[in-house]
Amino acid sequence: MSRPVAPSTVTGKPVGPVGFGLMSFTLPWENVEPSAAVKVMKTALEQGANFWNGGLFYGTPESNSLHLLKHYFEQYPEDAEKVVLNIKGALDATMTPTGSPEAIRASVEEALRILDGVKKIDIFECARVDPEVPIETSVKALAELVSEGKIGGIGLSEVSAATIRRAHAVHPIASAEIELSLFTTDPLNNGIVTTCHELGIPIAAYSPVGRGWLTGKYKKVEELPDHPFARIWPRFQAGAFEQNLKLAGAVGEIAKRKGVTLPQVAIAWVRRQGAIPIPGTTKAERMVENCADVQLSEEELEELQQILKEFPVQGGRYPEQLSGLLDA
Template identity: 60%
Template structure:
């Protein structure tokens, strides 16, 4: 659990920096950011080594989403295209759900390629969720055809079980698995997902590595969230369980203070020690720089964090409702 990945992490032969940079933090569901401001955040992250960029076609509207922001960025900095490892999620509609059919996947990839307009290739394409109506083998075969055609560089998986990873990898090499992994969600370390990825040599991209902002320590009560903040609707932020969940934040804060680092940096350092690539998002320039410098944790730190996880269980589902049923599929 506390083993550092010794070798550099590569995705389809491209080296990935010590921490990825989540495009999620630059558009909805977080506060929208003007493109020039977002570009400054992205440039700062890249210059500090965060070169795994993760976005989604459904992060925004059909007229303004991650792909449009990326095109804007690479029009301004075309020389950065070769520096970035770009992972895009698609084949998903927030209202309808996933579409893992060959036609649905192809339409999603074609749309992404069209919006990027040749400014940047898609290094990895992920179906944002597994479509329960379509066998995973069918979806992966469709993605493999798109790799063969040169429309995408590799295949990623998002929110999948260990069994799905093995089934998929048997059909075509999987370049990346994206899962929620943090001190608030250490589940992949217990349900064979992380072990399977290590066995097969598949890099893990850890989304929400700071527990949707809880591990910044800035959110100390649910009332610290704006009224329209979507996190108010998530089970772990509800008044009835928040106090229990915040005990973990306070415990991690103490470790951070002892080391002279922030709570978020401890959280990111923990993810790195799992051999995963954290992909935090932020609309704050200072926070972006902070996120690019995870804490260096000792074996003693890791043991203390392991004890915290054992003694302070987290209450509440990750998403709740219909969205919860699509996790670890």
């Protein structure tokens, strides 16, 4: 069941075993001062989390994760070559995919403009597949940007196994970003993980702690963040919430028995699937916790599998209005 995590196919340097998602710094429900964010980012690198994942749409056009990255690397220019930077883009203001060659080029140019030379883009990925543009057309446009030296490699996000194969046939794919956790095991059964391992494509697993479920901090619906996003997620709705709490609680019992934290078990499980977890956090101490080298035995993996069978997750990954572009 355990598979090694591949090194970056772009830089050749080892990545992980845990990466770092920059989304947490830009969501309205958890704003963080730049100085505090820089501390977390520095801690991430010190702990070996050198695969950093950001996006042009993580925040506003005037203040997003690219601006934060620029701020960091202006302070620590010596860290630029230590980080494998993965950037998502090619979404318009309505969060609609824009996979045409012109739109992709414009998105990459905007990312480069914001970074202003402080850090190269090692991997660029379209955040979602544009249903109006063949994936081959989008990948060919990205391949031209690779040949021009504007990006180091091509990533994919929320794609099916078939799309991965079609894209990889046009140009080698440097990484595939998917949602993978004990709350989202679909990629293990729909061919995505198998295809990535077969083709040697590193997997970046976002939401490895199930959007907070596997942190243990949610006990009641009333405890959810006071933000519309938290209120419309299907797995947090009344009925589903109570059932999903049972899954989190059962995993928590394993963590307690091991003398580790619930998130550490969740992240260790993702690593055992051969993926690079990219949890986001706003606290340096949480980053240290996330990067701890927690190992799961075969017996513990089997126990977790039984828990998944006993307490199946209730509710979809995204609200219905946002789910149409998943696994495209």
